[in-house]
Amino acid sequence: MTAKTYKKLIANKHAANFKLAIEVIDIPIPEPASNEILIRNKFAGVNAGFDTLICRGDISYIKLAPPFDLGVEAVGEVIAVGSDVKHLLPGDNVVTIYRGGGYREYQCVDANITFKVPEATPEVLTLMPTGVSALVALEQAGEMTSNEVVLVTAAAGGTGHIAVQLAKLAGNRVIGTCSSEAKAQLLKELGCERAINYRSEDLNQVLKKEYPNGINLIFDCVGKTIFDTCVENLAVRGRLVIVGFISEYGNDFEKVTQPRIYHQLFWKAASIKGFLMPLYQDYAAEARERLLNLFYDKKLKVVVDPTQFKGLESIPNAVEYMLSGQNCGKVVVRY
């Protein structure tokens, strides 16, 4: 190894948006301690919502004083192993998923928090945290069964496109929402019986007309008025899982005044549940294995957005790209 230093991206202050909060710095490449491995990151997942909220100091369970590291999941190659590490070798491919591990060119971590994977590709990386979140949210929070109608919002995004396919594989009829005809076409290819471009069609009207009995399970990534429409269209005993609320991440949270939510849920015995993957970690290992099997058996496709984001300096643009709703599939940065 010839490089002596590497770059990482940090938040050096809290700020209204990601771009204003961050800085790229150079630091020495460390030697791994006996229990550690040194990894050269090849790809990192971009999580625009999380990245923005953490830079704003708006994630209630994470209180950090700047400066702090950014990025979460990465896949890369093991460069060196500590003397006590027996299950990994230089040249192996590993995924890491922890706050601060993503937006950096190298990382030195406890070998036991890494997962060995067959290849260091954006597809495998996408399955690990993003696919796992989709699967666990549907099955555990959403109590997904079969022969139901399932609605996924931001369905052509990183999390959504996996959720669409898992709901279909489980034997459900799947509806997906998105903002362009190209995304709607992708959703049809992934198994949606109805793709609703909410920019050209009225989501509420379509659901009321075409699904008069309501939606049994809703996987909502978007929030705001899309969330309101979802709640309004829940079926009797329908379940809505709050996976995220990306429409509010770039802005101040909207204050709303309306009758309390129980008026809408009680008469349909419907429910709304928040989902946060870090609080469902006990399901992650089994989900990872199942997703990799589905992927290598060619039952599950992973769509990676084709826009090239290369290097740490490109990450603010990747965050903005996602928040502007342009991405189709998972957004990754390449190092």
Ligand SMILES: NC(=O)c1ccc[n+]([C@@H]2O[C@H](COP(=O)([O-])OP(=O)(O)OC[C@H]3O[C@@H](n4cnc5c(N)ncnc54)[C@H](OP(=O)(O)O)[C@@H]3O)[C@@H](O)[C@H]2O)c1
């Ligand atoms: N709870 C958890 O543990 C967990 C884990 C992973 C992800 N998530 C959440 O899942 C959601 C998706 O995340 P992702 O990383 O996979 O992103 P993504 O879906 O790949 O990208 C974001 C997509 O959201 C939609 N969007 C963006 N801004 C919007 C706006 N203002 N109004 C409506 N739609 C907007 C756009 O698609 P269209 O407008 O075309 O639909 C955009 O392509 C986020 O809310 C994220 O926080 C939660």
